[in-house]
Amino acid sequence: MTVSTRTAATKTAADLAQREGATVELLNVVKDYAGHRALTGVNLSMAPGEFISLLGPSGCGKTTVLRALSGLETITEGRILIDGSDVAQVPVNKRDIGMVFQAYSLFPHLTVQQNVEFGLRMRKVDAASRRTRAQDALDMVGLGHLGERYAHQLSGGQQQRVALARALVTRPRVLLLDEPLSALDAKVRVQLRDEIRRIQTDLGITTLFVTHDQEEALAVSDRVAVMREGNIEQVGTPEDLYTQPATSFVATFVGLSNPVAAELAGETVTAFGMSLPLLGTGPRDGAVTAYIRPEDITLSSAESATGIPATVVVSSFLGSLRRTQVRLDDGTLLFVQHDVRVRPLTGDRVMLELAGRPVAVSVRE
């Protein structure tokens, strides 16, 4: 006789998946604060079940986009469509959106179970269903055994897991994550990041994730929207952003790039006397700044006959690779990424070679 035992570990997000992800469209969204335009006409489309990260430096407007979508901020102009209907004037509590905040936002006076049940209570779900669904949501984030605890009895990572369960238990149409990992330590951060992605994939919920950590954004997203000064500079897959940056800002912001003086002629970029293919489209021929990735430069010993001579400034061990900063004879500083087994010392003379991969360029200022 086989006894079916359903443990917390066997429960999956499928227990909560009762609806399809929604389409989300932001059309020319403008947000003005007193004397300051925070969003300058943001356009963004999200497919059902898509995970998009908003990435950008502090103050670029990424949180404002998220808050506008949630309804916590009213927009000055534009339209916000969820599944085709304009929700720009719909109050936050009627938008059916789940949200996880940067700050720990669990209600301190309620237990974990009561926190997760809160959204269901607001929707007048009966007590028995509330308990079951809250327990399922807690099991989904691996905290089914901590239902009776209070927020102050949990670690930061656990609190954010509960916040995630609380946001998802109502089966919202869209999930918004406002830098939910920024207060956590590095290890928990990676664990929770992967867990968020797993749950999101299982549920198929359309998700907008705000972060200033590009590694985080590139690791978990279907697409990444890079923001700058209130607008989106480029939306694309992590690979596209890295290999085909649309602007110099994206090239320098996503990953590490070495901006170097170069000449553009047609489809050819000449830097350090070497001809490199142009990535995408470039400006008019003439003086440009080329953005060369550290991994597109190889480093060899000074005895090498060819290459660009340079002096090692500093070399850092980064686990699976080593990053070395070198100074060219004209004073230009470059980052080079190479095998960890090569260990240059400060002051060593080395030779650099360009791998010849395509480079992005912008007009030299």
Next chain:
Amino acid sequence: MTRSNATAELIDPAAVATTTPTPGPLRLSRARFAAEPTKATRRIILTVVGVVFIVPILAMVEFSLRVGQPVNNVQAYGFTHYLAIFDPANNQAYSNLFQGIGNSLGICAITVAIVLVLLLPTMIFVELKFPKLRRVLEFICIIPVTIPSIVLVVGFVPVYSIVAQIFGSYPWTMAFAVGIIVLPYAYRPIAANLAAVEVVVLSEAGRSLGAGWGSVLMRVILPNLRRGILASCFITIAVVLGEYTIASFLSQNTFQTALLLVQHTDPYVAVIFAVLALVFAFVLLLLIGRLGSLRPGGTRLTRRSA
């Protein structure tokens, strides 16, 4: 290097040790500055403060227990004066005092209501919607503590001539004036609680989970301000029960004014009620302290866990 060696040779090391602070003790004294006092220091402070408080109270209790005059320098003690309060024969004598207590309790209730209905919602509203006005509100609430009561009362008198025309000259109308006097005391505990709880984040979380403003207020904000609100109410009650100046100038019969009157005829009863008022205030303060140290789930908030 040479100079320092030479100096070391010229100066007697013992003299240096006695006149010049060495780096070690200096660091220690800096570390102790603003540090938590030692157990011994705490005990000394507690003992001194305790004696300062307890001696007058014990003296009052001792006085209230006296029976008659000393005979051969021996004082008799008993509960005669306590029992006399409940003697029906003295109803007339103490009716003014009991009426004053009743009036004060009524003023307490209305003043607490003013705090809960006016001050508390204003503070929450400012915190949520106009955080830049927080300082202005704080300034307004603290003004009464900077102005002597007598000055405030001089200002209240002409105002109360109008209040009396509208509401009549009832003791409860004093609650309007007392409501202003208690502002600084009522404001502070709620403000401290608001600062400790991330009200904006919690209310946004509540709203994003489908709660309207009413539900956010009742189910999220107020439960988390419970300690501040209760402390504020208890302090308000303590201040109202101790309020004398306004009642006296507005010619109202309250606990304090009645106490003064009864003191002329029966100082023992006056002292008994004064002791009881002190005990009541002390219990309120204990409750505030107890509430302040409690966390959800019944655990105590220790200095370390805070």
